[in-house]
Amino acid sequence: MSLSKSASADGKTLTIQIKGKFDFNLVQSFRQAYAEVDGQTDKVIIDLRETDYMDSSALGMLLNMKKTLGESVSSITISNCRPQLKKILQISRFDKKFDID
Amino acid sequence: MRILVVDDQPLNCTLLKAMLEQQNYLVELASNGKQALEKLNDHSIDIVLLDVIMPVMDGFETAPLIKQQAGDVYLPIIFITALEDHQSFEKCLEVGGDDFIHKPFDKIILSAKIKAHARTRRFSQEANRQKKELEYHYNQTEREHEIVEHIFRNALSQQKNFPKICDFHLSPASMFNGDMFLMAQSPLGGFYCLLGDFTGHGLAAAVGALPASRIFYAMVAKGMAVSDIAYELNSALAELLPGHMFCAAAIIELSESGRSVSAWLGGIPDIYLIDKSGAIIKTLESQHMALGILEADEFERNIVHFEVNDTNRIVMATDGIVETGSKQGEMFGEERLKATLASRTDIGTEDIISQVQQFSGHSEQQDDLSIAIINCVANPRIINSDVSYSQLPFDFHVALNAEQMKRNDPILELVNMLSTVEGVDNHRSNIFLLLSEAYNNALDHGVLGLDSEIKNQEDGFFIFYQMREEALAKLQEAQIEISANYEPQRQHIRFTITDSGTGFHVKEDSMASLCQEHGRGVGLLNDIAHSVSYNEAGNCVELIYSLNNNPYIS
Numbered sequence: 121m122s123l124s125k126s127a128s129a130d131g132k133t134l135t136i137q138i139k140g141k142f143d144f145n146l147v148q149s150f151r152q153a154y155a156e157v158d159g160q161t162d163k164v165i166i167d168l169r170e171t172d173y174m175d176s177s178a179l180g181m182l183l184n185m186k187k188t189l190g191e192s193v194s195s196i197t198i199s200n201c202r203p204q205l206k207k208i209l210q211i212s213r214f215d216k217k218f219d220i221d
Numbered sequence: 222m223r224i225l226v227v228d229d230q231p232l233n234c235t236l237l238k239a240m241l242e243q244q245n246y247l248v249e250l251a252s253n254g255k256q257a258l259e260k261l262n263d264h265s266i267d268i269v270l271l272d273v274i275m276p277v278m279d280g281f282e283t284a285p286l287i288k289q290q291a292g293d294v295y296l297p298i299i300f301i302t303a304l305e306d307h308q309s310f311e312k313c314l315e316v317g318g319d320d321f322i323h324k325p326f327d328k329i330i331l332s333a334k335i336k337a338h339a340r341t342r343r344f345s346q347e348a349n350r351q352k353k354e355l356e357y358h359y360n361q362t363e364r365e366h367e368i369v370e371h372i373f374r375n376a377l378s379q380q381k382n383f384p385k386i387c388d389f390h391l392s393p394a395s396m397f398n399g400d401m402f403l404m405a406q407s408p409l410g411g412f413y414c415l416l417g418d419f420t421g422h423g424l425a426a427a428v429g430a431l432p433a434s435r436i437f438y439a440m441v442a443k444g445m446a447v448s449d450i451a452y453e454l455n456s457a458l459a460e461l462l463p464g465h466m467f468c469a470a471a472i473i474e475l476s477e478s479g480r481s482v483s484a485w486l487g488g489i490p491d492i493y494l495i496d497k498s499g500a501i502i503k504t505l506e507s508q509h510m511a512l513g514i515l516e517a518d519e520f521e522r523n524i525v526h527f528e529v530n531d532t533n534r535i536v537m538a539t540d541g542i543v544e545t546g547s548k549q550g551e552m553f554g555e556e557r558l559k560a561t562l563a564s565r566t567d568i569g570t571e572d573i574i575s576q577v578q579q580f581s582g583h584s585e586q587q588d589d590l591s592i593a594i595i596n597c598v599a600n601p602r603i604i605n606s607d608v609s610y611s612q613l614p615f616d617f618h619v620a621l622n623a624e625q626m627k628r629n630d631p632i633l634e635l636v637n638m639l640s641t642v643e644g645v646d647n648h649r650s651n652i653f654l655l656l657s658e659a660y661n662n663a664l665d666h667g668v669l670g671l672d673s674e675i676k677n678q679e680d681g682f683f684i685f686y687q688m689r690e691e692a693l694a695k696l697q698e699a700q701i702e703i704s705a706n707y708e709p710q711r712q713h714i715r716f717t718i719t720d721s722g723t724g725f726h727v728k729e730d731s732m733a734s735l736c737q738e739h740g741r742g743v744g745l746l747n748d749i750a751h752s753v754s755y756n757e758a759g760n761c762v763e764l765i766y767s768l769n770n771n772p773y774i775s
Contacts, residue, residue, distance in 0.1 A: 200411065
């Protein structure tokens with residue numbers, strides 16, 4: 121379980137990548153990862169390519185982020201979800217609030 | 222140096238033998254052409270002194286046969302003649318004679334001629350030896366190339382084609398390609414490709430393709446990010462390649478939906494995002510040095526990221542294209558490439574290559590030419606539906622006390638255990654979710670008595686987890702039991718989670734509104750489990766999960 125973040129070359133996209141398990145154990149580090157979003161950042165990508173597991177606490181953390189960032193970014197994309205995680209996001213109707221790729 | 226004297230007159234033979242031996246040459250004698258050919262067979266002869274008129278086989282008949290026998294190495298034939306007419310001289314030359322010596326013999330002239338022809342013979346021998354050596358090395362190299370080519374072919378043959386997504390053309394300047402183009406699909410469906418250009422061309426440039434392709438395929442199979450793939454390739458190439466060699470590369474990932482692109486670009490010419498008409502929407506410049514130069518700790522992972530739609534196309538080429546020269550010494554250049562892209566709708570790589578070749582006047586190719594066009598379309602992943610399930614029924618039971626709850630996060634361990642059962646691994650994310658929700662409910666509400674309402678306050682989400690941590694630290698007497706029971710006939714796993722708390726009740730209105738940060742867990746349980754039931758006290762939940770007919774597995 122770990123979290124890493126990286127900015128794109130032009131500084132406009134912030135990518136947060138979560139490895140292993142996405143649950144409340146990441147509550148602090150996840151908040152810190154998007155706390156640094158500045159005026160330059162236009163887009164946030166939550167890259168779940170290496171995320172095996174998540175539960176409802178992860179969903180809560182994602183919504184918290186959405187609330188905090190509000191209109192300061194033009195989109196938040198949850199990308200590279202494994203099929204089961206994608207289903208979890210769909211059941212929770214996250215596709216209405218996030219761009220799920 | 223051994224000289225063969227061929228003369229039917231014993232006096233001439235004796236005289237020549239004496240003169241030559243005086244000058245330290247070895248001498249063999251023959252009295253006619255037939256005998257001369259036999260001597261040539263038995264001894265290694267360097268120069269032949271040949272009389273014209275002899276019995277059995279005369280000089281004119283013998284000379285061509287001697288030359289034939291000598292093969293590739295120059296064997297001088299000097300005719301011994303008393304004839305003075307031009308016609309005879311001409312005839313001597315015609316049959317292969319190289320020179321004449323007149324009777325009576327002049328010792329000095331004979332000596333000069335022998336020396337001159339001996340020298341030429343030595344050069345010819347040397348040249349012949351070198352030629353044979355070259356032939357040997359040439360054959361050796363050919364054979365080695367064949368072996369290496371075989372290895373390359375096999376190493377790159379695991380490559381699958383993606384005709385809907387990718388159109389590419391590679392034409393190496395020599396047998397081996399210093400350019401490489403790799404494609405693969407990740408388990409999540411993302412399409413990855415790598416266009417690489419190693420320093421130089423030919424075999425030396427191509428060797429790097431072997432380790433690079435292995436790393437690329439292995440990492441795509443794990444669905445890694447392009448920045449991680451670039452990092453690994455850089456580390457491996459920096460270690461393997463000599464200092465002056467590196468690999469310019471573009472590594473691109475197109476998501477399964479075909480909607481977003483991530484690219485790591487190092488030292489490669491500009492990449493274009495174009496529309497159907499070939500008009501340029503975006504130009505992507507390399508931000509990094511080529512792979513294999515920087516040390517691992519200096520390496521830059523930054524990528525470019527952009528959104529695309531299904532009419533967009535990505536064009537990438539190695540520098541061989543823009544640097545192709547015309548007969549007038551002009552380069553094809555970027556402007557001509559851009560004009561070519563816009564020269565027709567949905568241009569293909571073959572069209573581009575043929576325009577480049579036309580520009581060069583079809584002259585010999587100086588560098589490897591590679592170009593690829595990616596159509597940004599969705600790339601649904603291949604689903605393997607052929608799964609079999611374990612036939613063994615099993616039960617397990619875990620009971621955690623307060624200390625164990627503080628120290629452990631037991632759910633992942635249980636999921637890993639269950640994943641080793643045949644057929645269960647595909648379901649591990651779902652099983653994690655079920656157990657995690659149920660266990661956390663039991664711990665947070667049953668054992669610790671926390672109220673989810675806290676999460677509705679400002680910053681409540683963080684307050685809740687802080688309170689949880691504090692309450693857990695103080696916890697003394699508590700128990701949570703988790704049991705699992707697998708029925709192979711129905712392919713069901715029944716989980717029961719019982720806590721030592723006084724019980725709590727799930728609200729009827731369990732599907733929380735989308736804006737609320739909590740309350741989503743119960744809804745998820747109901748959707749993913751086959752059935753969910755609670756005991757009356759509210760401290761025990763039973764979940765049945767079905768491994769077959771599960772709509773949430775694809």
